[in-house]
Amino acid sequence: MKNKIIVFCCCILIYGITHAQQFKGQMNIAAVPAPNMHYQEEYTFDKPVDPAKWNSQTAGMHVSFGSTDKLYFRTEVPDLDKQASTWKETGWKGERLNAQLLVWSPDTIQQVRLKCNDLKHSNGKVIGKNNIKVNMVRYVVSNYPYGVKDATCGESPYKNAYLMPDRFEAFDRFEIPGKTVRPIWISVDVPADAEAGIYSGDIEVLSEKSRSVLTIKLKIQNQVLPKPGEWKHRFDLWQNPWVVAWYNRIEPWSEEHKVMLEKHLKLYADAGGKFITTYAVHSPWSDNSYMIEGTMIEWIKQNNGAWKFDYKIFDEYVELAMKAGINDAITVYTLLPWGNRFRYMEEATGNYVYEVWPPESKEFKSFWHTFLTDLEKHLQQKGWFEKTYLGINENEMKQTLAAIKVVKEHPAKWKITYAGNWHTELDTLLDDYCFLYGNESNQQQVKARSARGATTTYYVCCNPPVPNNFVFSPPIEGRWISWYSAAFGYDGFLRWAYDAWPADPSRDARHTLWPAGDCFLVYPGGASGIRFEKLREGIVDFEKIRIIRALASKSTDKTVKNLLKQLDQHMKVFVPERAFDEKKIAKDVQKGNDLIEQLSDKLASNEMVFK
Known part of the structure; x- marks a missing residue:
């Protein structure tokens, strides 16, 4: 993405050890080694932000439901209007419903554990406790404090380090040190064949003493959410499978690596992931990651000067992703690697050779016509050609147009996807166009693209500061992102990246160059987190909006028509949004969901049910 393709050389800069200061009541770290230092860090925590608040708490364990739209910090008494012992939620069959439970205490509590019980309908039907998942929310280190609106590409101007709750971790039991908080994420996956109605049950929070x-009370409406593989939202998270091998210190593309990748990709598939990220060039983004993206297609220059291509890794990865449930699109990156640098192997010596081929050059045109002919043949044999896109990231317009010209001159009807700012001259050349938020076309141009069968999405990266998916971003921004997609008329959302992990992502989300969490949304071991689940919630909202609008447009019921009109009117509040007040956008999303719930019930009462 723009400003992300930055050349940095030799070694990663070492951060100085900083003495933490309190910022807006967040838990800071007094001494944090650099993210690239490979030794056991010793974290020293500051004193609680407001000792008076802790001293006012009665002894023993405190428990309450909080909001999934905000973060709760480790040494702050939770900011709650009032403690809530009941979680009420409404959803569809097949939907995942989320809650955040908070446990805190002024004194140390041992052996905290949860016991989930079945949720029961008044008629005896049950949503079994096996459908309820609980995860401890772990804290990771950030280079920005919570909710800032001045995050930027490049090093953070903030010199302190901050703990942010994000990573999920399964648990049996845990300890709560005195004057600390532990968030717990609760998810209920409602079975698609559940009976509509009210389900009630409880969760017991136990400790030694x-x-x-x-209490949980869920209203399950008589509408069915399709399975993630059937969602229409075009969710595109760029993947780097080498990072999984690197982090786990195993051989890339070994059987052990592929087993890990299956679990790793399943998380993406279950969130509606549509695009498989593949690489036809080695290190397309200028070695800018802790573990660079390697080529999946080996280019071999034979002794007679002819080219040969090895698709072994490419095929293995595509098949792994499809097995996980990612089936809609394959993107092959890229005709324009940073610096126009290409690598191939000499058959005679076994050495790698690096060449610079500008897209205007005869070498570029000659090679890419040869390669595209071979790639087309391979994709046709595998049955993958129709779902494959040639991917181009943002480059100078002259180079971009030159590369596209080479593709268009090839006999095959290749599809091209491009991520970058809106440019009128690219519009009709691209089958899939992804704009950077804030550098977009207008809605009429998106509609025109849709009318001719082209798809359009948008993305955020290390900019803009808001909306975004940094570890310090208010979680509601992740959900808001797909409301914006639906309101603007986009087909989906893209993000770099799914898993471009820094050195120690499970504990330290900072990167030497970018805001914490910018480069990844999931954690090692196929672990989700608050940011990823809030993105998923928004995608579910997108699907429900699409389905409800389609059903309601066929209804003659005056109430339905009026509610649909209200929903359409409400969607307009998402388009001009730029201020990003956390409370306002949370209210906007909630009002939209209230209208969807009303429409869902009214349509169901008229026997207009999506199944």
Whole structure:
């Protein structure tokens, strides 16, 4: 993405050890080694932000439901209007419903654990406790404090380090040190064949010396959410499979690596992931990651000067992704690697050779016509050609147009996807166009693209500061992103990246160049987190909006027509949004969901049900 393709050389800059200061009441770290230092860090935590608040808390374990739209910090008494012992939620069959449970205490509590019980309908039907998942929310280190609106590409101007809750971790039991908080994420996957109605149950929070019981009340509506593989939202997270091998210190493309990749990709597939990221060039983004993206297609220059291509890794990765459930599109990056640098192997010596071929050059045209002919043949044999896109990231317009010209001159009807700012001259040349938020076309141009069968999405990266998916971003921004997609008329959302991990992502989300969490949304071991789940919630909202609008447009019921009109009117509040007040956008999303719930019930009462 723009400003992300930055050449940096030799070694990664070492951060100085900083003394933490309190910022807006967040938990800071007094001494944090650089993210690239490979030794056991010793974290020293500051004193609580407001000792008076902790001193006012009664002894023992405190438990309450909080909001999934905000973050709760490790040494702050939770900011709650009032403690809530009941979680009420409405959803569809097949939907995942999320809650955030907070456990805190002024004194140390041992052996905290949760016991989930079945959720029961009044008629005896049950949503079994096996459908309820609980995860401890772990804290990771950020280079920005919570909710800032001045994050930028490049090094952070903030010199402190901040703990942000994000990473999920399964648990049996845990300890709560005195004057600390532990968020717990609760997810209920409603079975697609559940009976509509009200389900009630409870969760017991136990410790060595206490027991708290909280209530769950779910209203399941008589509408069915399709499976993630059937969602229409075009969710595109760029993947780097080498990073999984690197982090786990195993041989790339070994059987052990592929087993890990299956679990790793399943998380993306279950969130509606549509695009498989593949690489036809080695290190397309200028060695800008802790583990660079390697080529999946080996280029071999034979002794007679002819080219040969090895698709082994490419095929293995595409097949792994498809097995996980990612089936809609394959993107092959890229005709324009940074610096126009290309690598191939000499058959005679076994050495790698690096060449610079500008897209206007005869060498570029000659090679890419040869390669595209071979690639087309291979894709046709595999049955993948129709779903394959040639990917181009943002480059100078002269180079971009030259590369596209080479593709268009090839006999095959290649599809091209491009991520970058809106440029009128690219519009009709691209089958899939992804704009950087804030550098977009207008809605009429998006509609025109849709009318001719082209797709359009948008993305955020290390900019803009908001909306975004940094570890310090208010979680509601992740959900808001897909409301914006639906309101603007986009087909989906793209993000670099799914998994471009820094050195120690499970504990330290910072990168030497970019805002914490910018480069990844999921964690090692196929672990999700708050940011990823909030993105998923928004994608579910996108699907429900699409389905409800389609059903309601066929209804003659006056109430339905009026509610649909209200929903359409409400969607307009998402388009001009630029201020990004956390509370306002949360209210906007909630109002939209209230209208969807009303429409869902009214349509179901008229026997207009999506199944």
